[in-house]
Amino acid sequence: MDIKLSEDQLEIAKHARRFCENESSIEYVRSMFEDERGFTDEVWGKMADMGWMGMRLPEDYGGLGLGLMDLAVVLEEMGRGVAPGPFFSTVLLAGETLMQAAGEEQKSGYLPGIASGEIKGTLALHEPDSGADPGYIQMEAAEDRGGYLLNGTKIAVPDAHVADFLICAARTRKGRRPDRGVTLFLLDARTPGLTIHLLPTMDGTRKLCAVEFQQVRLGPDAIVGEVHKGWKPLLRALQVAQVGLCAECVGGAQRTMEIATEYARVRIQFDQPIGAFQAVKHRCAQMYVEAESARSVLYWAAWAQDHGSPGEAAMAASVAKVYCSEAYRNCATSAIQVLGGTGFSWEHDIHFYLKRAKANETALGDATYHREQVVRLLEGEAKRKRGKKRS
């Protein structure tokens, strides 16, 4: 047992912190927040130069072949700096889904471009009727003259407005269960019949779009992985992406806790620093408890994706998604309370954190969805144990 970051990981974290302070600075966040595109090519290019896009991709595809823990270290710093841009959608949604599902041709066609920062992608998953359940996929991909015809709407698609390609989960066979009849398609963002609308969303650091499919015609070569069997690899990719979000959440929780406590040390009211009042002190202490324990859960979940059994990986990803996203939300809202009127202003940076916290909370399955996954896994485990005893 050895539960701490390695020397290399600490070094990666140091560089990432420096990058997010200097290149993707909070001033950059502020200017991109209301910018329609949401990032500049300059900063995106510098991020690619750091090797971040390909950290988890194999060296054969221009990546660094590192683990999720290494990427989580970077994501924690990006969360700490609420870094804007299509990193998450390109690397953790599109890139990871390709890694889990795609065949050799698509991998070698797209992954090197992701690793170098030349192309951006995203995942079109949620639908208007899915709510927070990423497994509710009903959009139709009807067989048509040797190919497929896609019709329907995907919502909350991150950064689709700047993506070069999309991966879309659609139904090739009717039914409710995602593990039967869902197929993944890879398509160019300029495919005829595709309309992308940028939504006016709360979190300006990660733009969301509605994507309409009207008679979008795709050939069989657009299929990622196997027909009807898209959910299993997609679920693995989503688990990895969830843990990525958790890393952002931990970085954000840590930073909001620091902002609040720094302020509580110097802000004088009633002739003493407000941090001396237990009502404020205990609020700060609780933020520390949640940020630190969320980090402990994150490390387990990141480790489990690369080294645990599939059951442990799934459990850890759901546990972490609930725990880390709620910790971040609690820290961000608490920080605003500690900051008082200052925290309610647009001028202070804290609102970027609150908005990202809320966006992360609902992304890739909210806490209600993931608690349900936890119970299902526990029930499965209980059944297995009973079975074992009987036999």
Place this chain on the structure above:
Amino acid sequence: MDYRLDRRQEAFRKEFVSWLEKNLPADFDPSRYRNYHTAEDWGRAYRDFQKRLFQAGYAAMHYPKEYGGQGKTLMEEVIVMQVLASTCMELRGPGMIMHGMAAPTILHCGNEEQKRKYLPGIIDGTHIWCQGFSEPNAGSDVANVSTRAVRKDGHYVVNGQKVWTSVAHMSDYCILLVRTDPNVAKHKGLSYLLLDMKLPGVEVRPTRQITGGSEFNELFLDDVRVPVEMRVGEEGQGWMIAITTLMFERVIGDAVMGAAYEKNMDRMVHMAGETKRAGRPVIEDPIFRQQLAQGYIEVMALKYHGLRNLSTQLQGGIPGPEGSIGKLLWSEPNQRICENGMAMQGPFSQVLSGSPWSIQDGFWQYGFLRSRGNTIEAGTSEVQRNIIGERCLHLPKDSSRAARRIQGGKGDGHQAE
């Protein structure tokens, strides 16, 4: 980063699990939350079982051999403690405070003679020790202890009263925090004594607590003559010794709680499948499902936070005030979990142990009441958050408290504020 036990540790764990299967006491039924209903039975069961652990080489894994330990690492000790916590927590009960506080204090701060004299008896199950810290006017403000110890003819003559002295009614010795100097600041006038409970003038009166049972006692000390050799550390070091030794064993405590609560969640999943609400198993109710999951999630946070701290300590890290996080991570969730466990039972939630109608032998009813103490004992949640706020986050002390301390200096302290 690696969460797995190495091959040797895993083999050790398996070996201990199979030893335990064959060596649980005949009168212990793991499906009951309580097997021993009198102090005598409980104390005897603890001592017999501890002796068995010792004889098989599983007691005090991380203590040096010359004091009765096994000379292994903290990891082996945690493995043993986790297995015990998820199998037979009740059998550990009377020894918890002793192994967590008395033994490490003697090991880290005691002199050679004290170590040789007292540690073997703790480890082989001969003795039970209790903790005499809290007093009527020294609750959260433990340093306000006013039990007086006056040095005379090679002895301390001790007078005063302790409260919430756990398992004193079955103890042979007590770790006692006393005031040896009333003329210095309150944290500086304390000393740490080892008290033989058989000495004249020691009187124990069980306290009946909210659960109806009596784990705790009042301890009255009337001209008790404690030999000076029974003092740990120097005179005036009592406070430092009390708080620093607490931190060393905290990782074991957190690991034990994590394992015990993981077991409780198993129990809850089982109950939710068997217990009905409107004719259907409770586990089909979406709100109870959510509560069940939330409980499990919080237990995982405790478990993995505990493992992270343990790993740091195994690699030579010194435990600090951040240990307060663990206390909050087990005490507060346990209250919510036990309350949910009761809620799943509907009207049966009022039925205690001892009836064919009891659900899971009244475990959740007992747990609900017992867990009210979790956020009070071993430093209240409020004290933990003060420690975190002031020592981890460097927030200033409350000005009224800070002012009192400055004005206080000499003479402040032992009187109740």
